[in-house]
Amino acid sequence: MCYAIPGKVVGFKDKKAVVDYFGEKKFAWNEFEDLKIGDYIYAQGGFVINKIPEKEALEILEFWKETFFELRERDFRLSSLDNLSPSSKKTRIILDRALEGKKLKEDELLYLLNLEDRGDIEYLYKTANFIRQKYHKNACCVHGIIEFSNYCTVNCLYCGIRKSNRALNRYRMTEDEIFFTVKEAVEKHGFKAIVLQSGEDPYFNVEKLSALIYKIRKNFPLLLFISTSEVGENGLKEFYRAGARGVLIRFETSNPELYEKLHNEKIDERISEIESARKLGFLVLTGGLIGLPQQTPEDIINDILFAKKLKPEMYTFGPFLPHPQTPLRDEKKPDLDIVLKTTALIRLHDPYGKIVSTTAVETLDPEKGRISAFMAGANSLMLNLTPMKYKKFYQIYPERIHENETIEFQIQKALFDLKKLGRAPTDLGI
Numbered sequence: 001m002c003y004a005i006p007g008k009v010v011g012f013k014d015k016k017a018v019v020d021y022f023g024e025k026k027f028a029w030n031e032f033e034d035l036k037i038g039d040y041i042y043a044q045g046g047f048v049i050n051k052i053p054e055k056e057a058l059e060i061l062e063f064w065k066e067t068f069f070e071l072r073e074r075d076f077r078l079s080s081l082d083n084l085s086p087s088s089k090k091t092r093i094i095l096d097r098a099l100e101g102k103k104l105k106e107d108e109l110l111y112l113l114n115l116e117d118r119g120d121i122e123y124l125y126k127t128a129n130f131i132r133q134k135y136h137k138n139a140c141c142v143h144g145i146i147e148f149s150n151y152c153t154v155n156c157l158y159c160g161i162r163k164s165n166r167a168l169n170r171y172r173m174t175e176d177e178i179f180f181t182v183k184e185a186v187e188k189h190g191f192k193a194i195v196l197q198s199g200e201d202p203y204f205n206v207e208k209l210s211a212l213i214y215k216i217r218k219n220f221p222l223l224l225f226i227s228t229s230e231v232g233e234n235g236l237k238e239f240y241r242a243g244a245r246g247v248l249i250r251f252e253t254s255n256p257e258l259y260e261k262l263h264n265e266k267i268d269e270r271i272s273e274i275e276s277a278r279k280l281g282f283l284v285l286t287g288g289l290i291g292l293p294q295q296t297p298e299d300i301i302n303d304i305l306f307a308k309k310l311k312p313e314m315y316t317f318g319p320f321l322p323h324p325q326t327p328l329r330d331e332k333k334p335d336l337d338i339v340l341k342t343t344a345l346i347r348l349h350d351p352y353g354k355i356v357s358t359t360a361v362e363t364l365d366p367e368k369g370r371i372s373a374f375m376a377g378a379n380s381l382m383l384n385l386t387p388m389k390y391k392k393f394y395q396i397y398p399e400r401i402h403e404n405e406t407i408e409f410q411i412q413k414a415l416f417d418l419k420k421l422g423r424a425p426t427d428l429g430i
């Protein structure tokens with residue numbers, strides 16, 4: 001199983017390698033001192049992950065060659081805007097400006113978020129998908145996530161693993177269990193980018209996590225993301241030193257009052273954590289919750305604008321799904337369209353960013369969620385690698401999809417869906 005296509009190094013620019021993929025040139029940050037022109041590499045998230053022997057690379061490239069162009073052609077066809085138009089003139093004018101690469105104004109984004117006519121809504125999704133194809137072709141990165149502890153000392157109002165949920169079985173994987181889960185993901189399933197995630201669990205302090213990150217990075221070529229408690233600039237520096245290169249930190253809402261109500265603390269700390277991470281050189285995955293109680297359409301637009309200012313590598317915006325063991329249990333979940341519209345607007349606002357089709361959108365609509373998000377501008381996927389015996393207890397929201405599926409099954413299903421859409425499970429660098 002392979003989640004990246006090998007590329008050939010054809011040059012260097014500053015600290016980046018210039019990498020050729022079937023004739024297309026991309027850049028990837030290089031930390032290998034002995035990397036030279038002619039070497040074959042894997043890149044993930046714009047980083048050179050490892051060098052691979054030429055023979056192995058050529059065999060994989062031979063396998064990919066035909067499939068790659070076949071998939072690309074299918075994606076190209078599916079993302080065409082030929083003979084399509086929205087119902088209203090105003091929608092056409094705004095989306096034409098987006099297609100010309102113009103930056104849409106706040107009131108235009110709000111107008112699109114509030115669209116009600118089906119023809120207009122569908123054209124918005126198609127425009128976003130067209131722009132995704134134009135800037136990213138059919139590449140879709142497939143990351144893995146390991147949820148290694150559901151202990152949490154915090155009480156976020158929307159979250160099912162909040163401290164006050166006494167009905168939840170708590171688990172904490174051992175360092176060995178985490179290590180072997182990563183080993184299997186890399187060596188057996190071919191993952192090249194993995195997120196390690198937990199609640200705010202004091203057991204896993206900076207020292208323990210750094211030691212684990214170091215051990216993992218020493219043994220496996222992969223792009224490692226951390227998504228745990230806020231650890232401040234010094235903690236982040238330790239993670240970077242140990243070998244992590246990405247962080248997943250969502251701000252959930254950029255509305256300071258709403259943030260404070262949900263988290264019982266000010267938003268400043270979260271923002272400063274994200275900004276520190278970016279300054280230190282981490283790739284940042286961030287985003288928010290869509291459909292929170294008291295969240296207005298203007299809030300959603302502000303979240304999109306705010307997220308872009310954080311210069312993320314990847315956006316992850318998922319629907320709010322009320323958990324029965326939280327104070328928000330009686331609130332309504334959003335409908336699929338508001339989630340898809342948000343996805344499409346992120347794509348319009350940041351054509352270059354990657355956007356995750358979240359597990360939460362699939363849980364919201366198991367039948368259409370994933371595919372619809374991909375057809376509204378998303379181009380990334382995260383598969384759950386948490387061992388089966390723990391997975392059902394990482395209940396940030398209820399009845400999470402894929403809870404009872406093996407990783408093999410998830411991979412097959414993801415590949416099936418991607419193939420249907422002409423997407424290649426690869427990450428071709430920046």
Ligand code: SF4
Nearest residue numbers: 152154156159162199
């Ligand atoms: S969102 Fe994170 S910090 Fe908040 S309760 Fe859930 S796991 Fe804990």
